[in-house]
Amino acid sequence: MKKFVYADKFFLEDGVAGPGYLEINKGKFAGFIETLPEESEVLNFTGHWIAPGLVDTHIHGFMGHDVMDNEPVGLNAISNGLLECGVTSFLPTTLTSSFETLSDVVAMIGENYSKVQGAKIKGIFLEGPFFTEVHKGAQNTKYFCDPSIEMLETWQKQSNHFIKKIAIAPERQGADEFIEHAVKERVTVALAHSDATYKEAKRAVEKGASIFVHTFNGMSSFHHREPGMAGAAMNLPNVFAEIICDGHHVHPAAATILMNTRGRDQTVLVTDCMMAGGMPEGCYQLGEFPVDVGGGAARLKSGSLAGSILQLIHAVKNAVEWGIAAPEEAIYMASTAPAKSVQLDGECGKIANGYDADFIVLTPQFELMGTYLNGICRYQAENFIQKEGVR
Template identity: 35%
Template structure:
């Protein structure tokens, strides 16, 4: 693997803005970042250079879904689906992602975990799209009252033995799990997960304030799609939302499609919690990049109309959002570009323990995205290789 030079761009690191700036890459790693115009390399004058987007909560895209492929009963089907998803995400500036399962039978989740491990191994031999960083299990240890589009048939009590099996099947690539802290056995599971290095996210929960704080003290450090699938705030029982907002160690996922959370609440939460804790995710489903119609999520029928995905009872069921659209939506709210970029890059990386990506600084992997002045994705680099 050789070296490349990307010169004369407006660089969003995302902590600072360098204009004009140049990035030198060698062997897939950023070696130098500096101000000033220069000749040579690829001239990106008039373009914006940002870190590659990292989506840590996505179920599927363009006809593929990680849980659906596992329901078909074959690790090979999971691998094929993940490779197709990898290519589809890269078009939207995603360079790393966590394929996310929904609540399903134990054997199905084991197949998904094995498929993720196999795909990660295969990506070491060559890069065709976004890199898979590991598995995000959304469920099955969640609240029945706040199941949302999760199949209630397969919701079950936390099991350390089950979690150990998922961990082993994924070859240690289970990055994060979403659970409800109020269910019996959740606190013990959180402690065990953290001992393995798994990041625990609070979601699909009817937890009280005290129950949520207990989970945070036990080691939970993320919130899955904040406000959605959660007990709402009440002036006599603040609930899980307030516990999450006031805990500085907790990263807060947002689905920035203006549907799951209103623009006003997005801006309000950023003011309250600080941009450093906000993580933009898509929660995208199989119908993303496809026309309206009837699709499936974890075996449940979903209907997509005008790009909005719902169960037949009207409950929201994931989204058809893409990360490049999420960036544009944040900027439209008046969020400074470097702050908006941070929520798609550095913050999600740190939230799940990825420490070599998400920023344009020496020593970081050269996962880079070139945008035009309208924030349209023009080209994508993964480990210094131009894949788009």
């Protein structure tokens, strides 16, 4: 007997459709139809919307756990917790640390990524240590150094070639050669925590860099005589720009400017979430730094922002409620665009034939009602009643 999902609206690979029926076959998406065949099993989500599972390509932790804790149990807890955020795929993200510590962490992830029980781990994002001090953010400057091909090769070996993304400051010595090598090895190079000029950023992109990390934060700002990294993020062709839509990192007007100039198809919603995500306000750690969490933000003792406590489904909701993105655009920026930015759109981030049936159930107000992995419900809101039946 065929299995279908019914809903009022579907955010499909090639546009919005519905009402109608989405077929699930052996845990995979198998096509959308408007008329139901006889004798079919149906999951009835009348009054709701179906979207692809969200993809968070920049996240450090959740539910009291940090990737840098180097604990398989914590990695699994993050994976399970992200289902409550509508996230079905993610890249565990490291912080700047010693070569030895990063070697241990990537080895742990490479050994345990397939064992997690929640959101699927699709690769590792190394955020550092190849940064510069001017825009250090919450990165530890004592470990900053020039990009090293040898270090990357060691980390790739330790992780069983599971590194999918690495961020660097393009003005550091050796950046050109490093970018070319990483891209050749199918590691996406991002630009971050940098005081680079527009010219330096442009050269890095010409060498193969293709993502600007948490745009406007941790980078040289836009000036009409020196556009800087921010200007490069808005103007250079064929790149992706991350944005943190939590209401603290970026003003909605600035997010709008980025989306209008970059294009919503090349803007990536990320969380940069740290271990306090999903937890009460209080004192936490981000790497080696103590962090105070309150008022919806995470800050170092200096007052500087230190990652976020943002959930990706809330970033989607914010973009819509701020009036800066249509629902289908906000969904795209949190699913398909992030997958494309790290060359994973061939396996996640879409509702398309043959893809894993990873999807979320939303109200028209963008309240998350359920998260499905391979067609199986793995998270369900307390006030949501799933209706099943045969028609």
